[in-house]
Amino acid sequence: MTKHLDILIIGAGISGLLAARELRLAGREVTILDKSKPGLESSWAGGGILLPIYPWRQAPAISDLAVASLKKYPGLSQELLAATGIDPEWYDCGMLICKNPDYQQAIDWCQHYGIEYRPASTELTEPFTSTYQQPLWLPEIAQARNPRLLKSLYAYLQQAGVQFIDNTDIRKIAVANRQVSQVETVDRKYTVKQLIVSAGAWTTDLMNYLLPDWPLDLQIRPVRGQMLLFDATPTTLPYMVLDGDQYLIPRRDGKILAGSTVEQAGFDKITTDNAKQQLYQFATELLPSLKNYPVCHHWAGLRPGSPQGIPYIGRHPDLENLSINAGHFRNGLVMGPASAQLLADLILERPTEIDPAPYSLTRPAQP
């Protein structure tokens, strides 16, 4: 039997879940389908730093979504906690950035986007063994605890009446009159008013496989990231620290994440001894007291890599009721709330707060 759906979202990571929230808040009926269970892929594996790494070295399109999202996180987090009792642990612990050869560029960026900054004091730099270059302290930068944010969002959406279809693969997408007319899984057929694809690193393959006659040049590729978790105590490290391309993130309960690797390894989520050693060495050299605590977890996730890390957000150029929200690379959490709002605005034909052009599905291919 064919079931009729208003909005179907493929992919229940942070991108799909936040899009579901926006559209549900606008009064739409939303269903989310995932090949496994919600929030177990990249969104679970990430560090939850709510700042792109050195945003002043990246495209303004990333900063625009990130800074708009930063403003939404405290309210979103409170709303989720109040509704579900599950705390996403939004925590404005601040971030120390050890090496800033482009200090002036960093300051200009902070001033432009209204982000508070200070030269880092010796009190802040003292605990670490680093070769400092104009260390910078960003006191308001926050983090969220990925697994809890996702759990809370999932519970919130269930309460709000969003339907979930777990552990289900899509077999076929049928098109008629330039519209997605039917979505077929192993055991059901669905007609949809709107289809959204937010399948993270799998988005390009999914689109190419299911819609070969409607090609899009989406360049989303998996980029593996490995993380190490230390079972430390709450006083070990009071704030986040970024040194070169690697960082430490202290959770409220004292656990400390050390991340991360950036590897081209296809869809292989395996963890490696090499990465474990390298992350352990980085972490314990930067903060020697970490040697006193055991490593309690080591994992890998697949970031949805995209050209310049700019996500694809928008409507399909040829299929009127198909949209995409994917390709957030290293910044899916920090760009998540504003990305979801932009997508919802485009689907609902509301004015957008952010210019959608840089995220277009048909933007020129970039290296």
Ligand SMILES: Cc1cc2nc3c(=O)[nH]c(=O)nc-3n(C[C@H](O)[C@H](O)[C@H](O)COP(=O)(O)OP(=O)(O)OC[C@H]3O[C@@H](n4cnc5c(N)ncnc54)[C@H](O)[C@@H]3O)c2cc1C
């Ligand atoms: C080690 C690491 C550290 C990171 N640190 C940060 C950070 O500090 N801050 C930050 O902002 N970002 C960080 N990121 C990046 C961030 O995690 C990602 O950008 C973000 O999670 C992408 O979310 P997503 O929902 O698009 O993808 P995902 O979370 O991967 O979700 C995609 C979903 O689609 C589903 N799916 C895939 N194929 C199909 C299919 N065929 N049918 C149905 N469902 C399907 C998957 O099962 C999955 O649930 C980090 C990532 C990693 C790996």
